[in-house]
Amino acid sequence: MQDFLELAVSATASGCIYGLIALAYLLMIRPTGIINFAVGEWAMVSAFGGYVFLTKYEFPYPLGMAVVIAFMLLVGWVTERVAVRPLVEKGAPLLAPVLALLGVLVITREIISVSFPPDPLPVPFPFGFGRLEFGLVAGSYQSFFIIAVTVLVFVGAWFFFEKTLWGRSFEAVSLNRKAAALMGINLSRVTSLSFAGGAAMAGLGGLLVAPNVSAHYQMGVPLAIQGFTALVIGGVGRVEGALLGGLLLAFAEQFTTRYAPIASGYTQGVPLLLLMLFLLVRPTGLLRSK
Amino acid sequence: MNKTILQVNGLCKRFGGLTAVTQLDFEVGEGEILGMIGPNGAGKSTTFNVIAGTYAADAGEARFAGESLFGLAPHQIAARGVMRTFQHNRPFAGMPVIDNVMVGAHARFRSRLWNLLAESSFKEETAMRQKAEALVRFVGLGDLGDADVTTLSFGQGRLLEIARALAGEPRLLLLDEPAAGLTPDELARLAGIIRGIADRGIAVLLIEHDMHFLLPLAHRVVVLNFGAKIADGLPAEIRANRAVTDAYLGSEHAAAR
Amino acid sequence: MKNTLRWLGVFVLLAGLPFLLGNYYNDVYRKMLLWVTLALGYNFLFGIGGQVSFSHFAFYGVGAYSIVIFLFQFHLPLPLAIVLGVALCVLVALAVAIPSTRLEGFYLALATLALAQLFVVVLNEGGAVTGGTGGLANYRLPDIFGVHITGPWYTAVIVFVLLMTLFILLKLDRSWFGRACRAVRDNPEAAAAMGINVARTKVIVFTLTSALAGVAGMAYAFVDNTVNPPIFGLENAFLILFMVIVGGSGRHAGAVIGAVLLFLLPFFLSPLVGHHHVLVFGLLVLGAILVAPKGLIGAVDFMKKKFS
Numbered sequence: 142m143q144d145f146l147e148l149a150v151s152a153t154a155s156g157c158i159y160g161l162i163a164l165a166y167l168l169m170i171r172p173t174g175i176i177n178f179a180v181g182e183w184a185m186v187s188a189f190g191g192y193v194f195l196t197k198y199e200f201p202y203p204l205g206m207a208v209v210i211a212f213m214l215l216v217g218w219v220t221e222r223v224a225v226r227p228l229v230e231k232g233a234p235l236l237a238p239v240l241a242l243l244g245v246l247v248i249t250r251e252i253i254s255v256s257f258p259p260d261p262l263p264v265p266f267p268f269g270f271g272r273l274e275f276g277l278v279a280g281s282y283q284s285f286f287i288i289a290v291t292v293l294v295f296v297g298a299w300f301f302f303e304k305t306l307w308g309r310s311f312e313a314v315s316l317n318r319k320a321a322a323l324m325g326i327n328l329s330r331v332t333s334l335s336f337a338g339g340a341a342m343a344g345l346g347g348l349l350v351a352p353n354v355s356a357h358y359q360m361g362v363p364l365a366i367q368g369f370t371a372l373v374i375g376g377v378g379r380v381e382g383a384l385l386g387g388l389l390l391a392f393a394e395q396f397t398t399r400y401a402p403i404a405s406g407y408t409q410g411v412p413l414l415l416l417m418l419f420l421l422v423r424p425t426g427l428l429r430s431k
Numbered sequence: 432m433n434k435t436i437l438q439v440n441g442l443c444k445r446f447g448g449l450t451a452v453t454q455l456d457f458e459v460g461e462g463e464i465l466g467m468i469g470p471n472g473a474g475k476s477t478t479f480n481v482i483a484g485t486y487a488a489d490a491g492e493a494r495f496a497g498e499s500l501f502g503l504a505p506h507q508i509a510a511r512g513v514m515r516t517f518q519h520n521r522p523f524a525g526m527p528v529i530d531n532v533m534v535g536a537h538a539r540f541r542s543r544l545w546n547l548l549a550e551s552s553f554k555e556e557t558a559m560r561q562k563a564e565a566l567v568r569f570v571g572l573g574d575l576g577d578a579d580v581t582t583l584s585f586g587q588g589r590l591l592e593i594a595r596a597l598a599g600e601p602r603l604l605l606l607d608e609p610a611a612g613l614t615p616d617e618l619a620r621l622a623g624i625i626r627g628i629a630d631r632g633i634a635v636l637l638i639e640h641d642m643h644f645l646l647p648l649a650h651r652v653v654v655l656n657f658g659a660k661i662a663d664g665l666p667a668e669i670r671a672n673r674a675v676t677d678a679y680l681g682s683e684h685a686a687a688r
Numbered sequence: 689m690k691n692t693l694r695w696l697g698v699f700v701l702l703a704g705l706p707f708l709l710g711n712y713y714n715d716v717y718r719k720m721l722l723w724v725t726l727a728l729g730y731n732f733l734f735g736i737g738g739q740v741s742f743s744h745f746a747f748y749g750v751g752a753y754s755i756v757i758f759l760f761q762f763h764l765p766l767p768l769a770i771v772l773g774v775a776l777c778v779l780v781a782l783a784v785a786i787p788s789t790r791l792e793g794f795y796l797a798l799a800t801l802a803l804a805q806l807f808v809v810v811l812n813e814g815g816a817v818t819g820g821t822g823g824l825a826n827y828r829l830p831d832i833f834g835v836h837i838t839g840p841w842y843t844a845v846i847v848f849v850l851l852m853t854l855f856i857l858l859k860l861d862r863s864w865f866g867r868a869c870r871a872v873r874d875n876p877e878a879a880a881a882m883g884i885n886v887a888r889t890k891v892i893v894f895t896l897t898s899a900l901a902g903v904a905g906m907a908y909a910f911v912d913n914t915v916n917p918p919i920f921g922l923e924n925a926f927l928i929l930f931m932v933i934v935g936g937s938g939r940h941a942g943a944v945i946g947a948v949l950l951f952l953l954p955f956f957l958s959p960l961v962g963h964h965h966v967l968v969f970g971l972l973v974l975g976a977i978l979v980a981p982k983g984l985i986g987a988v989d990f991m992k993k994k995f996s
Contacts, residue, residue: 176797178798228977228978233981236740239797240740240977241973241977243973244930244974246970247930247966247970247973248971251964251967251970255967362801362805362922369798370802373795373798406813407809407810409809410809413806416787416788416799416802417783417784417787420787420788420790420791420795421786485877504885505877505881506881506886509882509883510883514881515881517881521877523875523879524874524875525873525874525938526867526870526871526874534870534871534884535882536864537867538882540864542863542864544892547859547860547863547865548855548856548859556862556864595882599883
């Protein structure tokens with residue numbers, strides 16, 4: 142039982158990371174319809190940011206975190222300016238920005254791989270390395286930190302989409318770009334904001350997972366796959382779906398590794414299987430949009 | 432009247448709480464031009480999309496040549512001989528005009544995937560291309576067969592929509608506001624083309640907003656308002672029908688406001 | 689008849705060339721031809737069919753590994769191994785494509801990304817069957833009618849695979865099937881209204897091009913007489929997409945130009961940027977999408993028009 146609960150805590154933490162990546166996708170898909178596979182690379186960049194500011198220059202954690210997230214906002218904003226906006230303004234088909242972002246993905250990864258040594262680089266834990274126990278429920282400091290931050294972020298995101306005018310305008314843009322423009326919603330500002338926000342969410346995920354896995358230039362693609370799978374499982378229509386999908390995926394992965402008699406590498410097949418299953422059985426995801 | 436090809440009974444369609452079409456009955460005969468008219472939001476396009484299989488009906492039935500269309504996917508309905516145009520031009524932008532028309536003939540090709548490498552399929556391709564060229568001439572785009580579709584004018588695009596639908600050898604042709612946005616010259620040509628189609632024995636269901644275009648052209652007219660049929664008859668009867676002009680003009684005013 | 693002669697002429701030309709090249713250049717040459725083969729198939733899937741997939745190179749790997757495994761682990765005869773290899777590609781392709789093409793959107797892109805990632809894991813973890821991280825080596829092409837095909841003669845086999853792929857794709861492209869693929873790419877809703885089964889068209893084009901990639905992979909297996917996991921990773925899956933975009937997607941000639949250019953570019957770039965030529969590729973692709981969406985072949989067309 143204790144073993145099970147321990148696993149559940151760590152799975153919840155991983156699920157939160159996937160949920161954050163899924164939220165990053167969602168922020169950009171909602172208003173633009175664009176799937177940005179570079180979110181994984183953004184998480185990777187942020188992990189390297191953690192290495193630079195927290196490990197190398199030894200910033201205090203809150204300050205380092207703020208600097209990295211601010212940097213990610215900038216990365217997202219610049220990406221939208223360079224690779225998305227010119228195409229949207231030209232009236233290019235939706236595929237064009239998606240492909241341009243794949244170019245960005247490769248460029249991002251190569252820049253990191255050129256700039257840093259090839260070995261995984263350490264990123265510190267905010268609360269050091271230790272365990273927290275609440276009766277039977279126990280896990281590392283980092284697991285609980287990840288869960289707490291993610292819950293805060295999702296409450297904020299839910300509030301943003303459901304309660305604020307800005308969040309509503311995201312929705313309106315996705316439903317009908319022309320009508321939204323007529324309603325006086327500034328389309329390009331919403332798009333900028335969605336990419337900056339998406340990069341910040343992905344960056345947060347990368348920074349939170351970095352102490353566990355270290356910063357490595359190949360960490361992006363698996364996260365991109367896991368995040369998108371979480372999104373498909375949860376459904377694009379609701380913000381909570383991203384977190385729910387992430388949790389489900391993480392539990393499926395970790396319990397397969399723990400209890401199924403297969404090599405641990407094969408857990409990378411879990412997202413693919415779940416994805417196929419959901420596309421066949423429940424293509425709209427677990428949560429339907431309201 | 433000619434043999435009935437499409438029979439619609441008790442058609443209902445709701446979107447959420449909104450009733451788009453309610454208890455609609457009508458029929459179209461071979462070679463007949465049935466006009467469907469009504470103000471914006473009267474349910475014309477919804478009716479159209481239900482027949483074409485884009486939307487699923489909530490109740491009622493639509494029988495085409497004796498077979499129910501409900502439950503069939505759009506491509507299956509097209510293969511049975513119900514072809515449509517779109518209210519807004521939807522060309523295949525990456526292909527020249529002639530290939531756009533040939534896409535319309537998709538369901539009429541007999542060669543299967545596995546014998547596409549054989550000589551016989553090449554002969555079929557050539558024959559189909561000639562048919563498509565004839566259709567391009569029929570709608571009056573004669574010298575534009577090899578043109579890039581993105582270079583067509585709006586009016587030419589409307590005609591391409593019709594040629595493409597005709598390539599599918601329809602027994603029923605659904606035209607969704609073909610006259611919208613055309614110049615008077617183009618309108619006159621379009622009316623001639625539609626008459627020519629009906630003369631070939633093809634049933635035409637014509638949705639139109641513009642009464643001045645529709646009434647001289649249609650053999651019979653169905654009038655919709657708020658999703659329900661309010662009149663059905665010969666163009667002269669419709670013209671004289673007070674309820675129709677009231678509903679129509681009333682909402683025209685509302686739309687203009 | 690005239691057509692047959694033309695194909696034969698091209699074959700003789702392409703297959704004759706390596707006899708004039710040394711060993712090293714023959715090796716470069718046939719690897720380039722394999723890339724061209726892959727790019728042609730991928731262009732049909734992506735440029736003509738409008739589907740983004742990251743598994744094209746994985747299917748190349750499935751072909752390469754499966755023929756080696758069927759021949760040397762299961763000791764099957766060559767024709768049977770080829771048939772089984774193709775069948776395996778078709779099965780995997782159907783399993784991925786049927787669920788992920790039902791919906792509009794980029795589900796196939798994601799599913800194939802996951803598939804390509806998983807494929808390398810399977811190769812690494814496959815134990816004795818796949819040879820693990822070291823892959824499989826020390827085998828050679830079985831004699832065909834008592835003849836051992838090697839050197840420039842084997843390049844002729846690759847030329848045959850290339851021309852067969854091109855022949856099939858050209859025939860399909862100039863038929864109702866090619867038009868259906870383009871129609872689905874340009875406007876799925878209108879395509880359905882024209883009687884095209886959109887989902888089935890997507891599944892067929894994905895399965896077909898994946899199987900062709902598998903066949904090219906079988907030819908590759910005897911180029912170096914070794915197959916190992918790193919080759920079949922995602923790097924090359926992106927590269928093939930980039931080749932088609934830079935060359936000009938939707939055009940066979942574009943795919944050829946893109947493949948030749950991006951294959952040869954690293955040979956010239958490595959003195960300048962070492963093994964970071966992928967960075968240059970990324971910039972090329974971004975540039976192509978932003979300023980030349982029709983790719984190099986579009987630029988060639990433009991020049992032709994200007995100077996004629």
